[in-house]
Amino acid sequence: MIDYLKSPAKNEIEVTVFGPGYGESIAVHLGGGEWILIDSCIDPYTGESASGSYLDSIGVKPDKVRSIVASHWHDDHVRGISRLATKYPTADFVISAVFNDKEALAFLSAYNGESSSGLARGAKELFSVINTRDNVYPALHKSIILDDKFNDVSIKVTAFSPVPAAFAQSIAHLAHYLPKNGNSINNAPEIHPNLESIVVHIDLGDDAILLGSDLENHNKLGWTAIIDDNWSGKRVPATAYKVAHHGSYTGDTPNIWSKLLSPEPIACLTSYKLAGKYLPTDADKERVKENTQHAYIASGASRKPQMDKGQLKRLKDIATNITLLDTGFGAIRLRKKFNEKSWSIELFGAAQRL
Amino acid sequence: MNVSNSSDINLESSVFKGNDSTDKLQAVIAGFRPIEITRETTIKDEYDNSFNITHTNKKNKYEPPVQGIWSPAIADSTPLQIWEGTVINVNNDDKVMNVLLEAKLDQVPRHSASIDLEWVSDQDKDLLVPGAVFYLTLFKRTKRGSIENSQELRFRRRPSWSKAQVDRIEKTAEVLLAKMKTLPRAE
Numbered sequence: 001m002i003d004y005l006k007s008p009a010k011n012e013i014e015v016t017v018f019g020p021g022y023g024e025s026i027a028v029h030l031g032g033g034e035w036i037l038i039d040s041c042i043d044p045y046t047g048e049s050a051s052g053s054y055l056d057s058i059g060v061k062p063d064k065v066r067s068i069v070a071s072h073w074h075d076d077h078v079r080g081i082s083r084l085a086t087k088y089p090t091a092d093f094v095i096s097a098v099f100n101d102k103e104a105l106a107f108l109s110a111y112n113g114e115s116s117s118g119l120a121r122g123a124k125e126l127f128s129v130i131n132t133r134d135n136v137y138p139a140l141h142k143s144i145i146l147d148d149k150f151n152d153v154s155i156k157v158t159a160f161s162p163v164p165a166a167f168a169q170s171i172a173h174l175a176h177y178l179p180k181n182g183n184s185i186n187n188a189p190e191i192h193p194n195l196e197s198i199v200v201h202i203d204l205g206d207d208a209i210l211l212g213s214d215l216e217n218h219n220k221l222g223w224t225a226i227i228d229d230n231w232s233g234k235r236v237p238a239t240a241y242k243v244a245h246h247g248s249y250t251g252d253t254p255n256i257w258s259k260l261l262s263p264e265p266i267a268c269l270t271s272y273k274l275a276g277k278y279l280p281t282d283a284d285k286e287r288v289k290e291n292t293q294h295a296y297i298a299s300g301a302s303r304k305p306q307m308d309k310g311q312l313k314r315l316k317d318i319a320t321n322i323t324l325l326d327t328g329f330g331a332i333r334l335r336k337k338f339n340e341k342s343w344s345i346e347l348f349g350a351a352q353r354l
Numbered sequence: 355m356n357v358s359n360s361s362d363i364n365l366e367s368s369v370f371k372g373n374d375s376t377d378k379l380q381a382v383i384a385g386f387r388p389i390e391i392t393r394e395t396t397i398k399d400e401y402d403n404s405f406n407i408t409h410t411n412k413k414n415k416y417e418p419p420v421q422g423i424w425s426p427a428i429a430d431s432t433p434l435q436i437w438e439g440t441v442i443n444v445n446n447d448d449k450v451m452n453v454l455l456e457a458k459l460d461q462v463p464r465h466s467a468s469i470d471l472e473w474v475s476d477q478d479k480d481l482l483v484p485g486a487v488f489y490l491t492l493f494k495r496t497k498r499g500s501i502e503n504s505q506e507l508r509f510r511r512r513p514s515w516s517k518a519q520v521d522r523i524e525k526t527a528e529v530l531l532a533k534m535k536t537l538p539r540a541e
Contacts (some may be wrong), residue, residue, distance in 0.1 A: 006458040027485060032397050037520040060365045094537070099534075100534045101529065101531075102524075102531050102533075103527075103528045105526075105527040105530040105531055106523050106524055106526075106527035107528070108527075109522075109523045109526040109527050109530065110404075110515075110523045112388075115515075116517065127530075130530050131526075131530065133533065134533060135533060135535045136533050136534055136535065136538070137535055137536075137537050138534050138536075139537055142540045143538070143539055143540075144537060144538045144539060144540055147538075157358060158540055177485075178523075179515035179519065179520050179533070180515060180520070181514075181515055181516065181517045182479075182514050182515065182521050183514055183515055184511075184512045184513075184515075185512045185513055185514065185515055186483060186484075186485035186512060187440055187485035187486075187487065188449075188485060200382075231540060269384075273466060290380055296540065305465055306462070306463050307457070307462045307465070308462075308467075309459075310434065311435045311462070311492065313433060314435075314492045314494075314503060314505070315435075315437075315467070315492065317503070317505070318469060318470075318473055318490065318505060318507070319453075319455075319467035319468060319469045319470040320450075320467065320468045320469075321452075321466070321467055322465055322466075322467045323465060323466050323467070324463060324464075324465055324466065325454075325463065325465060325466055326463055328512075344461055
Protein backbone atom coordinates (compact mmCIF):
# COMPACT_ATOMS: atom_id res chain seq x y z
CA MET A 1 0.00 0.00 0.00
CA ILE A 2 1.46 3.32 -1.04
CA ASP A 3 1.61 6.08 1.55
CA TYR A 4 0.86 9.31 -0.29
CA LEU A 5 1.40 11.42 2.82
CA LYS A 6 -0.36 14.76 2.95
CA SER A 7 -2.93 16.41 0.72
CA PRO A 8 -2.02 19.50 -1.31
CA ALA A 9 -2.41 22.93 0.24
CA LYS A 10 -5.38 24.94 -0.98
CA ASN A 11 -3.07 27.23 -2.95
CA GLU A 12 -1.29 24.34 -4.64
CA ILE A 13 -2.13 22.82 -7.99
CA GLU A 14 -1.46 19.11 -8.31
CA VAL A 15 -1.43 16.55 -11.10
CA THR A 16 -1.06 12.89 -10.11
CA VAL A 17 -0.76 10.27 -12.85
CA PHE A 18 -1.40 6.65 -11.82
CA GLY A 19 -0.35 3.61 -13.83
CA PRO A 20 -0.62 -0.12 -13.06
CA GLY A 21 1.26 -1.15 -16.22
CA TYR A 22 -1.88 -1.49 -18.29
CA GLY A 23 -3.96 1.65 -18.09
CA GLU A 24 -3.93 5.01 -16.46
CA SER A 25 -5.85 7.57 -14.47
CA ILE A 26 -5.20 11.15 -13.40
CA ALA A 27 -6.28 13.25 -10.43
CA VAL A 28 -5.93 17.04 -10.64
CA HIS A 29 -6.25 19.37 -7.67
CA LEU A 30 -7.57 22.63 -9.08
CA GLY A 31 -6.99 24.55 -5.84
CA GLY A 32 -9.24 25.29 -2.90
CA GLY A 33 -9.61 21.57 -2.16
CA GLU A 34 -11.48 20.86 -5.43
CA TRP A 35 -10.61 18.06 -7.84
CA ILE A 36 -11.20 16.75 -11.32
CA LEU A 37 -10.54 13.10 -12.23
CA ILE A 38 -9.65 11.86 -15.69
CA ASP A 39 -10.03 8.16 -16.56
CA SER A 40 -9.68 5.25 -14.18
CA CYS A 41 -7.40 2.29 -13.52
CA ILE A 42 -7.26 -0.16 -10.64
CA ASP A 43 -4.92 0.19 -7.66
CA PRO A 44 -3.85 -3.44 -7.03
CA TYR A 45 -3.43 -2.76 -3.32
CA THR A 46 -7.02 -1.63 -2.75
CA GLY A 47 -8.79 -3.27 -5.69
CA GLU A 48 -10.51 0.07 -6.23
CA SER A 49 -10.09 2.89 -8.70
CA ALA A 50 -6.62 4.35 -8.14
CA SER A 51 -7.72 7.98 -8.02
CA GLY A 52 -10.58 7.15 -5.60
CA SER A 53 -8.21 5.29 -3.29
CA TYR A 54 -5.78 8.18 -3.52
CA LEU A 55 -8.36 10.80 -2.58
CA ASP A 56 -9.51 8.60 0.33
CA SER A 57 -5.95 8.27 1.57
CA ILE A 58 -5.39 12.03 1.67
CA GLY A 59 -8.80 12.74 3.19
CA VAL A 60 -10.71 14.33 0.29
CA LYS A 61 -14.48 14.37 0.79
CA PRO A 62 -16.69 13.10 -2.06
CA ASP A 63 -18.34 16.47 -2.73
CA LYS A 64 -14.94 17.97 -3.54
CA VAL A 65 -14.74 16.13 -6.85
CA ARG A 66 -16.24 18.43 -9.49
CA SER A 67 -15.97 16.35 -12.65
CA ILE A 68 -15.04 12.87 -13.81
CA VAL A 69 -13.89 12.62 -17.41
CA ALA A 70 -13.86 9.32 -19.30
CA SER A 71 -11.57 10.24 -22.17
CA HIS A 72 -12.65 7.23 -24.24
CA TRP A 73 -14.12 3.78 -23.75
CA HIS A 74 -11.04 1.55 -23.91
CA ASP A 75 -10.64 -0.86 -21.02
CA ASP A 76 -7.24 0.49 -19.97
CA HIS A 77 -8.71 3.96 -19.37
CA VAL A 78 -12.03 3.19 -17.70
CA ARG A 79 -11.49 0.18 -15.42
CA GLY A 80 -13.38 1.00 -12.23
CA ILE A 81 -14.84 4.28 -13.53
CA SER A 82 -18.41 3.16 -12.81
CA ARG A 83 -17.44 2.76 -9.12
CA LEU A 84 -15.80 6.16 -9.26
CA ALA A 85 -19.03 7.66 -10.63
CA THR A 86 -20.95 6.08 -7.75
CA LYS A 87 -18.42 7.24 -5.18
CA TYR A 88 -18.66 10.86 -6.33
CA PRO A 89 -22.36 11.31 -7.15
CA THR A 90 -22.24 15.11 -7.31
CA ALA A 91 -19.43 15.20 -9.88
CA ASP A 92 -20.40 15.85 -13.49
CA PHE A 93 -19.66 12.87 -15.69
CA VAL A 94 -18.06 13.80 -19.01
CA ILE A 95 -17.65 11.46 -21.99
CA SER A 96 -16.44 11.82 -25.55
CA ALA A 97 -19.06 13.51 -27.73
CA VAL A 98 -18.74 10.60 -30.12
CA PHE A 99 -21.26 8.95 -27.77
CA ASN A 100 -23.79 11.72 -28.27
CA ASP A 101 -25.15 9.52 -31.02
CA LYS A 102 -27.68 6.71 -31.08
CA GLU A 103 -25.50 4.24 -32.95
CA ALA A 104 -22.54 4.81 -30.63
CA LEU A 105 -24.79 4.32 -27.61
CA ALA A 106 -26.24 1.19 -29.21
CA PHE A 107 -22.65 -0.07 -29.34
CA LEU A 108 -22.30 0.47 -25.57
CA SER A 109 -25.69 -1.17 -24.98
CA ALA A 110 -24.74 -4.20 -27.06
CA TYR A 111 -21.41 -4.73 -25.32
CA ASN A 112 -22.58 -3.92 -21.82
CA GLY A 113 -21.57 -7.32 -20.46
CA GLU A 114 -24.94 -9.05 -20.59
CA SER A 115 -24.18 -10.90 -23.79
CA SER A 116 -20.46 -10.36 -24.13
CA SER A 117 -17.52 -9.74 -21.87
CA GLY A 118 -13.74 -9.79 -22.15
CA LEU A 119 -12.62 -6.91 -24.30
CA ALA A 120 -16.02 -5.24 -23.89
CA ARG A 121 -15.27 -4.28 -20.28
CA GLY A 122 -14.67 -0.68 -21.22
CA ALA A 123 -18.04 -0.51 -22.95
CA LYS A 124 -19.62 -2.15 -19.88
CA GLU A 125 -18.12 0.46 -17.56
CA LEU A 126 -19.36 3.40 -19.62
CA PHE A 127 -22.77 1.84 -20.16
CA SER A 128 -23.11 1.32 -16.43
CA VAL A 129 -22.41 4.98 -15.69
CA ILE A 130 -24.71 6.40 -18.37
CA ASN A 131 -27.45 3.95 -17.44
CA THR A 132 -27.43 4.95 -13.78
CA ARG A 133 -26.92 8.71 -14.10
CA ASP A 134 -29.61 11.23 -14.98
CA ASN A 135 -27.25 13.54 -16.84
CA VAL A 136 -24.07 12.91 -18.80
CA TYR A 137 -22.04 15.60 -20.55
CA PRO A 138 -20.51 14.86 -23.95
CA ALA A 139 -17.35 16.89 -24.63
CA LEU A 140 -15.85 17.86 -27.95
CA HIS A 141 -13.36 20.41 -29.28
CA LYS A 142 -13.89 23.72 -27.40
CA SER A 143 -16.21 22.27 -24.73
CA ILE A 144 -15.78 23.99 -21.38
CA ILE A 145 -15.70 21.25 -18.77
CA LEU A 146 -15.12 23.64 -15.86
CA ASP A 147 -14.69 27.40 -15.59
CA ASP A 148 -14.39 28.65 -12.04
CA LYS A 149 -12.28 30.39 -9.46
CA PHE A 150 -10.42 28.11 -7.10
CA ASN A 151 -8.64 29.79 -4.22
CA ASP A 152 -9.08 33.10 -6.08
CA VAL A 153 -7.40 31.80 -9.21
CA SER A 154 -9.42 31.46 -12.43
CA ILE A 155 -9.10 27.96 -13.85
CA LYS A 156 -10.57 26.90 -17.15
CA VAL A 157 -10.75 23.21 -18.05
CA THR A 158 -11.51 22.68 -21.74
CA ALA A 159 -11.56 19.83 -24.24
CA PHE A 160 -9.21 20.07 -27.22
CA SER A 161 -10.73 17.00 -28.84
CA PRO A 162 -12.47 15.14 -30.38
CA VAL A 163 -12.86 17.43 -33.37
CA PRO A 164 -16.29 17.11 -35.02
CA ALA A 165 -14.74 15.82 -38.23
CA ALA A 166 -13.58 12.73 -36.32
CA PHE A 167 -17.10 11.79 -35.25
CA ALA A 168 -18.17 10.21 -38.52
CA GLN A 169 -15.06 8.05 -38.66
CA SER A 170 -15.35 6.91 -35.03
CA ILE A 171 -19.08 6.24 -35.25
CA ALA A 172 -18.61 4.29 -38.48
CA HIS A 173 -16.08 2.08 -36.70
CA LEU A 174 -18.41 1.52 -33.74
CA ALA A 175 -21.36 0.87 -36.06
CA HIS A 176 -19.36 -1.86 -37.79
CA TYR A 177 -19.65 -3.89 -34.58
CA LEU A 178 -23.33 -3.22 -33.97
CA PRO A 179 -25.24 -6.48 -33.59
CA LYS A 180 -27.19 -7.73 -36.51
CA ASN A 181 -29.89 -10.32 -36.21
CA GLY A 182 -28.29 -13.75 -36.77
CA ASN A 183 -24.64 -12.66 -36.38
CA SER A 184 -22.52 -14.35 -33.71
CA ILE A 185 -22.14 -12.53 -30.40
CA ASN A 186 -18.46 -11.75 -30.04
CA ASN A 187 -16.61 -9.28 -27.88
CA ALA A 188 -15.94 -5.76 -29.07
CA PRO A 189 -12.34 -5.14 -30.06
CA GLU A 190 -10.66 -1.81 -29.48
CA ILE A 191 -10.81 0.42 -32.49
CA HIS A 192 -7.80 2.23 -33.92
CA PRO A 193 -6.73 4.86 -34.76
CA ASN A 194 -8.11 6.55 -31.68
CA LEU A 195 -9.55 9.88 -32.74
CA GLU A 196 -12.42 9.99 -30.26
CA SER A 197 -10.39 10.67 -27.10
CA ILE A 198 -10.87 13.81 -25.05
CA VAL A 199 -7.63 15.78 -24.69
CA VAL A 200 -7.99 18.00 -21.62
CA HIS A 201 -6.32 21.42 -21.34
CA ILE A 202 -6.27 23.11 -17.94
CA ASP A 203 -5.60 26.83 -18.19
CA LEU A 204 -4.10 28.24 -14.98
CA GLY A 205 -3.75 31.79 -16.31
CA ASP A 206 0.01 32.05 -16.76
CA ASP A 207 0.57 28.30 -17.10
CA ALA A 208 -1.30 25.22 -18.26
CA ILE A 209 -1.54 21.43 -18.02
CA LEU A 210 -2.13 19.25 -21.09
CA LEU A 211 -3.53 15.74 -20.64
CA GLY A 212 -3.11 13.97 -23.95
CA SER A 213 -5.28 10.90 -23.39
CA ASP A 214 -4.86 8.36 -26.23
CA LEU A 215 -5.49 10.74 -29.10
CA GLU A 216 -3.53 9.77 -32.17
CA ASN A 217 -2.21 12.04 -34.87
CA HIS A 218 -4.11 12.82 -38.07
CA ASN A 219 -4.04 15.93 -40.23
CA LYS A 220 -7.76 16.61 -40.06
CA LEU A 221 -9.03 14.42 -37.23
CA GLY A 222 -6.28 14.18 -34.60
CA TRP A 223 -3.43 16.19 -33.07
CA THR A 224 -2.57 18.21 -36.17
CA ALA A 225 -6.17 19.39 -36.45
CA ILE A 226 -5.97 20.65 -32.83
CA ILE A 227 -2.64 22.38 -33.37
CA ASP A 228 -3.74 24.02 -36.64
CA ASP A 229 -6.96 25.31 -35.10
CA ASN A 230 -6.98 29.02 -34.24
CA TRP A 231 -8.50 28.45 -30.82
CA SER A 232 -6.75 25.34 -29.45
CA GLY A 233 -3.45 26.03 -31.20
CA LYS A 234 -3.14 29.33 -29.37
CA ARG A 235 -3.91 28.39 -25.78
CA VAL A 236 -1.43 28.91 -22.96
CA PRO A 237 1.46 26.44 -23.48
CA ALA A 238 1.61 23.73 -20.83
CA THR A 239 4.50 23.01 -18.50
CA ALA A 240 3.07 19.62 -17.50
CA TYR A 241 2.05 17.04 -20.11
CA LYS A 242 0.52 13.57 -19.79
CA VAL A 243 2.02 12.17 -22.94
CA ALA A 244 -0.58 10.97 -25.45
CA HIS A 245 -1.15 7.30 -26.24
CA HIS A 246 1.46 5.91 -23.86
CA GLY A 247 4.28 7.66 -25.72
CA SER A 248 3.54 5.97 -29.04
CA TYR A 249 4.73 7.70 -32.20
CA THR A 250 1.15 7.46 -33.48
CA GLY A 251 0.09 9.90 -30.76
CA ASP A 252 2.98 12.27 -31.31
CA THR A 253 4.01 15.06 -33.63
CA PRO A 254 6.82 17.61 -33.12
CA ASN A 255 4.26 20.44 -33.11
CA ILE A 256 2.75 19.20 -29.83
CA TRP A 257 6.09 19.99 -28.20
CA SER A 258 6.75 23.23 -30.07
CA LYS A 259 3.26 24.77 -30.07
CA LEU A 260 1.19 23.34 -27.21
CA LEU A 261 3.95 22.90 -24.61
CA SER A 262 6.53 25.14 -22.98
CA PRO A 263 10.20 24.28 -23.47
CA GLU A 264 11.35 21.35 -21.31
CA PRO A 265 7.95 20.46 -19.89
CA ILE A 266 7.41 17.75 -17.29
CA ALA A 267 6.27 14.70 -19.29
CA CYS A 268 4.38 11.91 -17.57
CA LEU A 269 3.89 8.57 -19.31
CA THR A 270 1.94 5.43 -18.56
CA SER A 271 2.60 2.08 -20.16
CA TYR A 272 0.45 -0.25 -22.23
CA LYS A 273 0.97 -3.90 -23.00
CA LEU A 274 -1.40 -5.88 -25.12
CA ALA A 275 -1.55 -7.83 -28.34
CA GLY A 276 2.20 -8.07 -28.74
CA LYS A 277 2.34 -4.29 -28.49
CA TYR A 278 4.39 -2.66 -25.72
CA LEU A 279 4.24 1.07 -25.23
CA PRO A 280 6.31 3.09 -24.87
CA THR A 281 8.91 1.32 -27.00
CA ASP A 282 12.59 2.09 -26.50
CA ALA A 283 12.40 4.36 -29.56
CA ASP A 284 9.38 6.14 -28.05
CA LYS A 285 11.29 6.73 -24.81
CA GLU A 286 14.24 8.18 -26.73
CA ARG A 287 11.94 10.45 -28.73
CA VAL A 288 10.26 11.78 -25.59
CA LYS A 289 13.66 12.35 -23.97
CA GLU A 290 14.79 14.34 -27.01
CA ASN A 291 11.92 16.72 -26.29
CA THR A 292 12.41 17.05 -22.55
CA GLN A 293 14.86 16.06 -19.88
CA HIS A 294 12.02 15.79 -17.39
CA ALA A 295 10.21 12.61 -18.41
CA TYR A 296 8.78 10.06 -15.97
CA ILE A 297 6.84 6.83 -16.30
CA ALA A 298 4.26 5.66 -13.75
CA SER A 299 4.94 1.97 -14.17
CA GLY A 300 8.39 0.96 -15.22
CA ALA A 301 8.35 -2.50 -13.76
CA SER A 302 9.12 -5.84 -15.34
CA ARG A 303 6.91 -7.29 -18.04
CA LYS A 304 7.98 -10.84 -17.18
CA PRO A 305 5.18 -13.42 -16.99
CA GLN A 306 3.92 -14.13 -13.51
CA MET A 307 2.85 -17.75 -13.23
CA ASP A 308 4.05 -21.16 -12.12
CA LYS A 309 7.23 -22.21 -13.99
CA GLY A 310 5.66 -25.44 -15.19
CA GLN A 311 2.67 -23.62 -16.60
CA LEU A 312 4.86 -21.03 -18.28
CA LYS A 313 7.04 -23.69 -19.87
CA ARG A 314 3.97 -25.39 -21.30
CA LEU A 315 2.40 -22.15 -22.46
CA LYS A 316 5.63 -21.28 -24.27
CA ASP A 317 5.19 -24.42 -26.38
CA ILE A 318 2.17 -22.73 -27.90
CA ALA A 319 2.52 -19.00 -27.41
CA THR A 320 5.16 -16.33 -27.77
CA ASN A 321 5.38 -12.75 -26.47
CA ILE A 322 3.82 -13.83 -23.17
CA THR A 323 3.55 -10.64 -21.19
CA LEU A 324 2.10 -9.68 -17.85
CA LEU A 325 -0.57 -7.01 -18.32
CA ASP A 326 -0.81 -5.41 -14.90
CA THR A 327 2.79 -4.83 -13.86
CA GLY A 328 4.01 -2.72 -10.98
CA PHE A 329 1.72 0.07 -9.89
CA GLY A 330 3.08 3.56 -9.46
CA ALA A 331 2.21 7.22 -9.46
CA ILE A 332 3.87 10.47 -10.51
CA ARG A 333 2.82 13.50 -8.49
CA LEU A 334 3.48 17.07 -9.58
CA ARG A 335 2.74 19.97 -7.28
CA LYS A 336 3.37 23.69 -7.22
CA LYS A 337 1.90 26.80 -5.70
CA PHE A 338 -0.05 28.98 -8.12
CA ASN A 339 2.58 31.70 -8.19
CA GLU A 340 5.51 29.30 -8.61
CA LYS A 341 7.08 28.48 -11.94
CA SER A 342 8.50 25.02 -11.37
CA TRP A 343 6.82 21.80 -10.30
CA SER A 344 7.99 19.56 -7.48
CA ILE A 345 8.01 15.93 -8.56
CA GLU A 346 7.37 12.90 -6.34
CA LEU A 347 7.49 9.29 -7.50
CA PHE A 348 5.57 6.51 -5.76
CA GLY A 349 5.65 2.72 -6.14
CA ALA A 350 7.01 1.56 -9.49
CA ALA A 351 7.16 5.06 -11.00
CA GLN A 352 10.58 6.10 -12.24
CA ARG A 353 12.44 8.58 -14.36
CA LEU A 354 12.36 7.63 -18.02
CA MET B 355 2.13 -8.35 -2.75
CA ASN B 356 1.36 -12.00 -2.19
CA VAL B 357 -1.71 -13.61 -3.56
CA SER B 358 -3.04 -16.89 -2.17
CA ASN B 359 -5.99 -18.70 -3.52
CA SER B 360 -8.32 -21.54 -2.72
CA SER B 361 -10.78 -22.80 -5.28
CA ASP B 362 -13.80 -24.90 -4.53
CA ILE B 363 -15.39 -26.21 -7.68
CA ASN B 364 -18.97 -27.46 -7.45
CA LEU B 365 -20.16 -29.35 -10.45
CA GLU B 366 -23.73 -29.46 -11.53
CA SER B 367 -24.02 -31.28 -14.77
CA SER B 368 -27.07 -33.17 -15.90
CA VAL B 369 -25.11 -34.53 -18.84
CA PHE B 370 -22.04 -36.08 -17.25
CA LYS B 371 -22.54 -38.47 -14.36
CA GLY B 372 -19.02 -39.46 -13.33
CA ASN B 373 -18.33 -40.92 -9.90
CA ASP B 374 -15.42 -38.97 -8.62
CA SER B 375 -14.74 -35.28 -8.74
CA THR B 376 -11.62 -35.59 -10.91
CA ASP B 377 -13.59 -37.25 -13.67
CA LYS B 378 -16.26 -34.65 -13.34
CA LEU B 379 -13.71 -31.88 -13.51
CA GLN B 380 -12.24 -33.30 -16.68
CA ALA B 381 -15.66 -33.65 -18.22
CA VAL B 382 -16.39 -30.08 -17.43
CA ILE B 383 -13.12 -28.90 -18.84
CA ALA B 384 -13.48 -30.95 -21.97
CA GLY B 385 -17.08 -30.10 -22.65
CA PHE B 386 -17.52 -26.81 -20.85
CA ARG B 387 -20.63 -28.11 -19.12
CA PRO B 388 -22.45 -25.71 -16.84
CA ILE B 389 -20.59 -25.37 -13.57
CA GLU B 390 -20.35 -23.05 -10.64
CA ILE B 391 -16.92 -21.88 -9.53
CA THR B 392 -16.39 -20.20 -6.23
CA ARG B 393 -12.99 -18.60 -5.94
CA GLU B 394 -11.76 -16.92 -2.82
CA THR B 395 -8.70 -14.76 -3.10
CA THR B 396 -6.79 -13.16 -0.29
CA ILE B 397 -4.45 -10.33 -1.16
CA LYS B 398 -1.78 -9.69 1.44
CA ASP B 399 0.23 -6.54 1.50
CA GLU B 400 3.89 -7.34 2.04
CA TYR B 401 4.43 -3.91 3.59
CA ASP B 402 1.61 -4.22 6.07
CA ASN B 403 0.78 -7.63 7.53
CA SER B 404 -2.48 -6.37 8.94
CA PHE B 405 -3.75 -5.44 5.52
CA ASN B 406 -5.64 -8.26 3.81
CA ILE B 407 -8.42 -8.16 1.28
CA THR B 408 -10.60 -11.20 0.79
CA HIS B 409 -12.52 -11.29 -2.40
CA THR B 410 -15.04 -14.00 -3.25
CA ASN B 411 -15.91 -14.44 -6.88
CA LYS B 412 -18.74 -16.75 -7.98
CA LYS B 413 -19.19 -17.74 -11.57
CA ASN B 414 -22.37 -19.57 -12.27
CA LYS B 415 -21.93 -20.87 -15.76
CA TYR B 416 -19.82 -21.47 -18.78
CA GLU B 417 -21.21 -21.26 -22.26
CA PRO B 418 -22.90 -24.36 -23.71
CA PRO B 419 -20.66 -27.32 -24.54
CA VAL B 420 -18.61 -27.30 -27.70
CA GLN B 421 -19.46 -30.22 -29.93
CA GLY B 422 -17.10 -33.17 -30.22
CA ILE B 423 -14.63 -31.90 -27.69
CA TRP B 424 -14.71 -34.85 -25.29
CA SER B 425 -11.75 -36.89 -26.35
CA PRO B 426 -10.60 -40.23 -24.90
CA ALA B 427 -7.00 -39.08 -25.42
CA ILE B 428 -7.34 -36.61 -22.58
CA ALA B 429 -9.67 -38.64 -20.38
CA ASP B 430 -6.96 -39.53 -17.89
CA SER B 431 -5.08 -36.28 -18.15
CA THR B 432 -4.97 -33.61 -15.51
CA PRO B 433 -5.50 -30.01 -16.50
CA LEU B 434 -2.52 -27.87 -15.60
CA GLN B 435 -4.26 -24.67 -16.58
CA ILE B 436 -7.28 -23.52 -18.54
CA TRP B 437 -6.86 -20.16 -20.20
CA GLU B 438 -9.83 -18.25 -21.48
CA GLY B 439 -8.53 -16.30 -24.43
CA THR B 440 -9.94 -13.41 -26.39
CA VAL B 441 -8.60 -12.63 -29.84
CA ILE B 442 -7.43 -9.05 -29.95
CA ASN B 443 -6.29 -9.09 -33.54
CA VAL B 444 -5.16 -11.49 -36.23
CA ASN B 445 -1.89 -10.87 -38.03
CA ASN B 446 -2.19 -12.79 -41.28
CA ASP B 447 1.28 -11.74 -42.43
CA ASP B 448 2.98 -13.35 -39.44
CA LYS B 449 0.23 -15.99 -39.15
CA VAL B 450 -0.38 -15.30 -35.48
CA MET B 451 -3.28 -14.15 -33.39
CA ASN B 452 -2.59 -11.74 -30.57
CA VAL B 453 -4.64 -12.68 -27.56
CA LEU B 454 -5.59 -11.75 -24.03
CA LEU B 455 -5.32 -14.72 -21.63
CA GLU B 456 -7.25 -15.03 -18.37
CA ALA B 457 -6.54 -18.08 -16.19
CA LYS B 458 -9.53 -20.14 -15.06
CA LEU B 459 -7.54 -22.14 -12.48
CA ASP B 460 -5.54 -20.65 -9.64
CA GLN B 461 -5.02 -16.95 -9.17
CA VAL B 462 -2.85 -16.09 -12.15
CA PRO B 463 -2.85 -12.49 -13.42
CA ARG B 464 -3.88 -11.57 -16.95
CA HIS B 465 -1.32 -11.95 -19.72
CA SER B 466 -1.19 -11.17 -23.38
CA ALA B 467 0.48 -13.44 -25.90
CA SER B 468 0.83 -14.32 -29.57
CA ILE B 469 -0.31 -17.75 -30.76
CA ASP B 470 0.50 -19.30 -34.12
CA LEU B 471 -2.57 -19.75 -36.31
CA GLU B 472 -1.54 -23.37 -36.87
CA TRP B 473 -2.95 -24.09 -33.43
CA VAL B 474 -6.43 -23.16 -34.66
CA SER B 475 -8.23 -26.24 -35.96
CA ASP B 476 -9.79 -26.17 -39.42
CA GLN B 477 -13.27 -26.45 -37.96
CA ASP B 478 -12.67 -23.33 -35.82
CA LYS B 479 -11.11 -21.21 -38.59
CA ASP B 480 -14.44 -19.51 -39.35
CA LEU B 481 -14.60 -18.28 -35.75
CA LEU B 482 -11.21 -16.57 -35.87
CA VAL B 483 -12.12 -12.87 -35.69
CA PRO B 484 -11.18 -10.08 -33.25
CA GLY B 485 -13.31 -10.51 -30.15
CA ALA B 486 -13.71 -14.29 -30.55
CA VAL B 487 -13.33 -16.30 -27.36
CA PHE B 488 -11.41 -19.58 -27.06
CA TYR B 489 -10.21 -21.96 -24.37
CA LEU B 490 -6.62 -23.15 -24.27
CA THR B 491 -6.30 -26.12 -21.94
CA LEU B 492 -2.89 -27.50 -21.00
CA PHE B 493 -3.05 -31.14 -19.87
CA LYS B 494 -0.52 -33.31 -18.10
CA ARG B 495 -0.70 -37.08 -18.01
CA THR B 496 1.56 -39.45 -16.10
CA LYS B 497 1.79 -42.87 -17.76
CA ARG B 498 4.13 -45.59 -16.49
CA GLY B 499 6.31 -43.03 -14.82
CA SER B 500 6.67 -40.73 -17.80
CA ILE B 501 4.86 -37.45 -18.25
CA GLU B 502 2.92 -36.74 -21.42
CA ASN B 503 1.79 -33.26 -22.22
CA SER B 504 -1.13 -32.33 -24.41
CA GLN B 505 -3.07 -29.23 -25.12
CA GLU B 506 -6.30 -28.23 -26.71
CA LEU B 507 -7.35 -24.95 -28.22
CA ARG B 508 -11.04 -24.67 -29.04
CA PHE B 509 -13.07 -21.66 -29.97
CA ARG B 510 -16.37 -21.06 -28.30
CA ARG B 511 -19.29 -21.15 -30.68
CA ARG B 512 -21.35 -18.30 -29.49
CA PRO B 513 -25.06 -17.81 -29.88
CA SER B 514 -26.29 -15.29 -32.40
CA TRP B 515 -27.92 -11.97 -31.70
CA SER B 516 -31.69 -12.38 -31.73
CA LYS B 517 -34.12 -9.86 -33.13
CA ALA B 518 -35.44 -9.23 -29.62
CA GLN B 519 -31.92 -8.42 -28.41
CA VAL B 520 -31.25 -6.10 -31.34
CA ASP B 521 -34.58 -4.31 -30.73
CA ARG B 522 -33.81 -3.96 -27.01
CA ILE B 523 -30.37 -2.53 -27.75
CA GLU B 524 -31.91 0.13 -30.00
CA LYS B 525 -34.49 1.09 -27.39
CA THR B 526 -31.83 1.29 -24.66
CA ALA B 527 -29.71 3.53 -26.89
CA GLU B 528 -32.63 5.94 -27.21
CA VAL B 529 -33.02 6.08 -23.41
CA LEU B 530 -29.29 6.76 -23.00
CA LEU B 531 -29.32 9.45 -25.68
CA ALA B 532 -31.98 11.38 -23.75
CA LYS B 533 -29.53 11.71 -20.84
CA MET B 534 -26.97 13.63 -22.88
CA LYS B 535 -26.74 17.29 -21.89
CA THR B 536 -24.74 20.08 -23.46
CA LEU B 537 -21.55 21.64 -22.14
CA PRO B 538 -20.89 25.31 -22.95
CA ARG B 539 -18.32 25.93 -25.67
CA ALA B 540 -15.50 28.43 -25.92
CA GLU B 541 -15.92 31.23 -28.47
